[in-house]
Amino acid sequence: MSAIRTTCAYCGVGCGISGTPNGERDAEIMGDAEHPANFGRLCSKGTHLGETVSLEGRLLHPMIGNARASWDKALGLVARRFSEAIARHGPDSVAFYVSGQLLTEDYYVANKLMKGFIGSANIDTNSRLCMSSAVAGHIRAFGEDIVPAQYEDLEQADLVVLVGSNTAWCHPVLYQRIQAARAARGTKLVVIDPRRTETCEDADLHLPLRPGSDVALMNGLLAHCRRAGLVDEAFLAASVDVPEGFWDALEQGSDLWSTARTCDLAPADLKRFFELFAAHPRTVTLFSQGVNQSIRGTDQVNAIVNVHLATGRIGKPGAVPFSITGQPNAMGGREVGGLASTLAAHMDFLPENVARVARFWGTPHVAAKPGLKAVDLFRAVRDGRIKALWIMATNPAVSMPDAGMVREALAACPFVVVSDCIADTDTSALAHVRLPAAGWGEKDGTVTNSERRISRQRALFACPGDVRPDWWIITEVAARMGWKGAFHYARPADIYREHARLSTYQNGGTRLFDIGHHAAIGNGAYDAMEPWCWGGTPFADGRFPTPSGRARMIAVSQMELQAPLPNWPITLNTGRYRDQWHTMTRTGLSPKLARHRQEPLVELHPEDCAALGLADGDLARVATPQGESVFRVERTDTQRRGEAFVPIHWTDRQSTGGRAGLLPRTLVDPNSGQPGFKSTPARIEKLVTAWRGFLIARDGPGRIDALYATRVRLAAGWLVEFAGEGDVMAFAKRLLPQGERVEVTDAARGNARVAVMAHGRLAAAFYAARGGGLPDREWLIGQLTASEAAASAALLAGRPAAPPPDRGAIICACFDVGLKTISTAITDQALTSVEAVGAALAAGTNCGSCRPAIRRLIGEAEARAHG
Structure with missing residues (x-):
């Protein structure tokens, strides 16, 4: 098949992608050399999008509770429950929580339904959390x-x-x-x-x-x-x-x-x-x-x-x-009014704007005031003020601050709908209705990146099963609520044209967002649309879209910074890892992306580690007044003293620990309503367990009953890291599959090593120790793809008679190159530049995100050479 030009599913850079479908659910992914955002470059996540387009874990049919349902029955139930809540409690008793993963056309109809016809502005987006x-x-x-x-x-x-x-x-x-x-x-x-x-x-x-x-x-x-x-x-x-x-x-x-x-x-x-x-x-x-x-x-x-x-x-x-925005279509959401604090097309809730939008949409019910922002929205759910909630393409049970409160709110809500492409998420586990939405590679519409560039996202595959686009799902519910005429769209281009018309309707230059030249764009021109920026060069003429035409300096002063609290002496910061995205529902499917950071780490300064009695690789419980979770310790001088960093990506689906969302406060900026994720008071203490270990298996286990456990994808199976208490062999029995076993155990010392064979090949290997060392994972991982199992003695030892070179932690995810491989090449071959390392090992020659790490390794080698 020929290549299809589309746009990446991840960050706000908005890179162009050339995707060529290979077979039913496979695609060759390359950067689009003609796209002005990236000119062919892709990061590691974009490069490996082809590993994430399978149907594994997909929600393929509407579900009411745990029972499969028809679209007609599921949509009818959603429309009826929302209509009943509005009739009994008013329009502010219902809410939508949407996402920068939606396309602009999806966003537009969701905003139109809630603000224009339901008559409430209780639609907010996970972009509230980032920009x-x-x-x-x-x-x-x-x-x-x-x-x-x-x-x-x-x-x-x-x-x-x-x-x-x-x-x-x-x-x-x-x-x-x-x-x-x-x-x-x-x-x-x-x-x-x-x-x-x-x-x-x-x-x-x-x-x-x-x-x-x-x-x-x-x-x-x-x-x-x-x-x-x-x-x-x-x-x-x-x-x-x-x-x-x-x-x-x-x-x-x-x-x-x-x-x-x-x-x-x-x-x-x-x-x-x-x-x-x-x-x-x-x-x-x-x-x-x-x-x-x-x-x-x-x-x-x-x-x-x-x-x-x-x-x-x-x-x-x-x-x-x-x-610079975080999500692929956070900007598109801003354009259509996806935030509770804006109306549509960059308009606010001034009476003349409300009247203008009402005329354009042909409805007397346009919301007249801002709605509940994300944190307040979920508080309203918890307090019983929101009776029906529809969550689209996001996972707030993980990503919201004080995520434990969010889970309590969802569990207590009378009616929760989740539209998602993934069947089982921490949020969908609390839904009454799950609706199967199109994922990346199936979507068709537009996105706007951080520089205001509108690009087409095009489908590589047909929607599988009963999957439908988000815009279709929303419009079908709107029709069943009595507004079919206002939501009569046959294709995304219909919605885009209406969005463009609204941007220019009675605008007269008062707002810079005006894409009215696309108000009558034809279907063919929409399909062939090239990436383009709206707004020209803003403010080049010294004019601003204020009533006076002048910009405004805003007097701001530094607030008094709080000293560390005696009971919460650490300042906790949360953020992203290089090769993962949000809650890993997509990137977690890629074995190569898992290699860079296989566990959720708490990064601490060496002096803080010493004061807390922590060493590299220990487990630590990170606690705040909101909650607690367990992380693996990384000792690093890249942290300031008294501060810690943890990643946001891990969920109940991957780990019993690493739940960063449980930790931050729900304090928000008084102007924007954005939560403060970067400075939560915390305390950290060492977690002592009876034993620790790992499992390598072809088939991944479900949720693991251990003090700490986390699992990551391998090319031919799963790697599970764990630590716990009690009988280690009883724990192993719960994890290991059936098959021929070889094992060696020492119950008194809490040590166990078990290999399970199936049809002459390794099916699983389990290693646990109380205090001693554990074998290296790399060789054992390779045994999952070996044509026949290694000798029993080697499997129990966790290494062959002649161990292969230790590659170290993966630095280059694109070409699977480890730290020790790079360091050895730098020393042995006298490599003095990132380009030289790239020529020798290919590391750093694709997305380039590992180049800073390679440069640091070169500097360390030079420092050692000069004493």
Whole structure:
């Protein structure tokens, strides 16, 4: 079959993909060389999308409870229960919780149904958790949620400042574009992040600031710019409103020394940053979750924007503030009004906007006020105010803060509907109705990336089973609720045209979001649509979409930072791993993506580990006032002392531990409603178990009854890590399959080694020890694909007579290259550059996200060589 041009399923970079179906549910995935977001590059996740398109774990039929149902019966039940709740308790008794995984057309009809016909604004999105503070900051400063940047700005800048963004891991293709620009034109790079992530490896300067001190840092920078004469007074006079007393208030506590003390930074490093900013007028400040996911996130956004407005670094090539989004269609959701705080097409709930949308949709029931934002929405579910909830393409039982409360809320809700492509998630386990939605590779519609570029997502496969697109499911429910005429769409293009018409309807230039030239786009032109950016070059003319036509400086001040609490002395930060995505329902299917980080780790500074009695590889219980979970310990000096980092990805489906969502507080930013995931008070203690071990098996076990257990996908089976108490052999019996066994046990010492054969091949191998060592996993994993089993003695020993070289932890997921392999090649072959390592091992030559780690290994080898 010929290649199909589509768009990646993951982050907000919005990379183009060329997918060629091979057989029924297989595809060859390559980067689309013509797509202007990535020009053919893909990160590790995008590269391995082909490993995630099987039907494993898919929800293929509507389900009412645990019984399969017809679409007519399931949709009828959903429509009836929502209608009954509205009739008895009013429109605010129902809610939708949607997702940046939806296509724009899906988002549009969901928003139209809830806000336009049900008459409530109780529709919010998981994008609330990642970028709503940027939205609120943009609206305060610009009058509209406008990202005034494109990726070319990163390549035109002389200075790129990354704030709260581990770009090398979370937006790797964009990071490679930055690095290419640095190599071509000497662009300087500053990274502002409490953690020394791999993004920092190539930076000219890393500022490991104290969490929550971003406003102080940016106010200090702005005060320095004013003292240095860098404020663009002409631009301010022509285009920006500055509040009375702004400059006097700014000077208070914003000198170099006070700022350094508040941010816990070396004054010399802070001065260097100020001087770099002063010396390079073409500056892009790119910010992400480290800025947004804060209870002061909106103020932090506006502190960044203030600097750019005051110095005139906006609306010019290579001089912009740039919010980079986390999900593939978070921006599309913002365009259609997928947030509870916006109406539609970048309109708010001013009476004239409500009346305008009512005229366009032909309904008298348009919501007149904002709805419940995510955290408040689930509180309302818990308190019984929400009687019916529809969750689409997201997993809030894992991803929301205080996820234990969210589970309690869902369990108590009278009626929960989940539309998803996956059959069993932590959220769908609490649903009354599950509706099978199309997944990536089956969807057909549009998405908008972080630079406002609209791209087509096209289907590689037909929808399997009874699976249907989200837009179809929503419109069928709307029809059964009595609004068939308003939701009579035959194809995604019909919805897109209506979305475009609404964007331009009685707009008259008051909003920059206007895609009205597509209001009459034909079906063929829609199908063939090339990626394109709306909005041109925002603010290049010095005009802003406010009533006065001027931008607004927002006076923001640094809040007092809380000292560590005696009972909760650690500041907990949560975030992403390089090769995983959200709750791993998709990436968890890929054996190669599992290799980079096989367990959920709590990363701690060596001095904190020493004080807590923790060593590398120990298990630790991380507890907060909201909940607790168990993580494997990683001792690392990339963490600041007194702080810890854990990943967000693990769920009950993969692990008994690693449940980061249980830990954060439900405190939110008062302007945006975005939760603060980056600074939760916590305590950490060592978890002592009677034994620990691992299982390698062709068939993965279900949920494992152990103090700690986590499982990851292998090419031919599963790897399970575990630790527990009690009779180790009784535990092994519950895990191991039937078959011919060889084993050696020492019950007194808690040691056990068991291999199970089936048809002359290894079916499973179990290893547990109380305190002694365990064999290396690599050779044993290889035995699952061996044509015949190794000798019993070798299996029980966990190694052959002549052990193969130890590759170490996987650094390059694209080519499966380990740390020790790279280190050995660097030393033995005297490799002195990332390019040389790539030529020798291929590592770092595809997506490039491992290049910072390779560069660090080269530096370590050089340091050893020079004593």
